[in-house]
Amino acid sequence: SDVLTQPPSVSVAPGKTARITCGGNNVGRNSVHWYQQKPGQAPLMAIYNDSDRPSGIPERLSGSKSGNTATLTISRVEAGDEADYYCQVWESDNDHYVFGAGTKVIVL
């Protein structure tokens, strides 16, 4: 399976915008999904199919993709957004599920 590359951490001040990238050769040809995991909690579906938002996820979270890089954007960051964020793809050619290593969002 191909690797999904995420930055280990992103620091952002409250009210600003955080951008988390997810890169890899398989990103361009597969949809990217994002999960939010707060400390001590289970992961939560945040974005699916590159840019779709499940009900209950605030509009401040959005997803996009260009070429082999997907981006999760958190606008107007709040203290409650502090969490680990993981990208994931399903590789259709080998039926493998791949997670990125995760990005810790730190709210200053």
Next chain:
Amino acid sequence: EVQLVQSGAEVKKVGETLRISCKGSGYSFTNYWIGWVRQMPGKGLEWMGIIHPGDADTRYSPSFQGQVTFSVDKSISAAYLQWSSLKASDTAVYYCARRQGSRWSGGFYMDVWGKGTTVTVSS
């Protein structure tokens, strides 16, 4: 409400056997694959594999093939993850999650997660 309820924390010794459970409710359990994900202490998410509750069709990640076994009891809407001989390196939190999506439209992802089962293995 769609839920996956996982069994409680386990403390075991190296070499012991273990089975943990994941019970679904609020949806048709046999219509959705259940995936298992490992998270070792302080680490990220690792895909272990998936099982279809309707016919027990199972797909293991190469990293976990031969190390664990998935099973289901659809009569009680339960999926299981089991070990025949635990290692200290099996210490982790294990999540079950419901697979959602389509191979023809966006691929697959996990839309509902259990709260996780913490497994601690000591020597």
